Amino acid sequence: MRIAAFLKYGPAAASSRQRLLQYIPFLQDAGMVVQYQCLLSDDYVRSLATGRAPLRTKIIASYLTRMRQLLMQRDFDVLWIYAELFPYLPRQFEQLAFQAGKPIVYDFDDAFFHQYDRHPNRLIRRVLAGKLEPLLRGAAACTCANDYLHDYAAAYCKNSLLLPTVVDTDLYKPSVPPTTGVSRPLCIGWIGSPTTWAYVRPIVSVLSDLAVEYGLEVRVVGAGAAAVSDVFPGLRLVEWSEQTEIAEVQRMDIGIMPIPDEPWTRGKSGYKLIQYMACGLPVVASPVGANREIVVEEETGLFATDSDDWRKALERLIADESLRMTLGAAGRSRAERHYSTKVHAPRLVALLKSLGAGRSQLSD
DSSP states (O other), X not given: OEEEEEEEEOTTSHHHHHHTGGGHHHXXXXXXXXXXXXXXXXXXHHHHHHTOOOOHHHXXXXXXXXXXXXXXXXXXXXXXXXXXXXXXXXXXXXGGGGGGOOOEEEEESSOTXXXXXXXXXXXXXXXXXXXXXXXXXXXXXXXXXXXXXXXXXXXXXSSEEEOOOOBOTTTSOOOOOOSSOOOOXXXXXXXXXXXXXXXXXXXXXXXXXXXXXXXXXXXXXXXXXXXXXXXXXXXXXXXXXXXXXXXXXXXXXXXXXXXXXXXXXXXXXXXXXXXXXXXXXXXXXXXXTTHHHHOOBTTTEEEOOSHHHHHHHHHHHHHOHHHHHXXXXXXXXXXXXXXXXXXXXXXXXXXXXXXXXXXXXXXO
């Protein structure tokens, strides 16, 4: 069985790694061959991290390359599309994928439909607001990272499956405490991207005050140039890399995920919370979207809505090591039971096999 996968970004993007690439070994073990193509390269992803605007000519060339790849791709059994093939182009371009007559699976881990139906530009809203709906109607299946996305997709595609963004809990695991007795400051940590750093900015003053008052380290991984203007004593800005990502999370003592309650953020998959919990960290999060599904309040973490809530929740964890350990252990257990590749890879394999089998029966 051959699967042709079309990703939006290269392997440097978390969405590519967590929604497809980490599943490839499981699919190969099940006898599947996966060939994937990326619309935008890792250079594009890195340009976002550094604040450099990508060249339009390169983006246009990427779209033309994708169209050529799509038209030439025929020797496959299932087509797997992350989000959409041609962002900001009308659905007629997307419908080229249906010409081969093969089953199509869409994968959503963000509320991509809101980048059109809630776009500030009236023309984009008018032309693209309903772009994804006919595509989902024609799809064989859709995998969705949370309930908000699943509710949207299921209205058009009955075969929609809740498939949370997960981690390999054999790799993401609690760190081994040092045996040398070396002390270090307590660390509040955040991992993300330059675009999502804006969600942290409303509580920067809280983090700054706590860092000074308690002598904390606030470790920020992946914010890049977006966080430079928010520097304060105790803040440590760390460049993200795939090689050090897990180790950086393991260096933290408390993981945070503040997000505003907005339509776009309700579609977020809560991936950083799963990273924290798999590494045995207690978490503090905004009670928005998937966060409410992932975090069990007072069992694996705490919720906070405004600055006062954030201060109280963080101070509570700072002052109580036993509480940190209890919540962290429960979070680790929850990650193993509900947010691990071991749990969800077999479900994805079964879905794709069923589509491939159905295709074989039609061919017979």
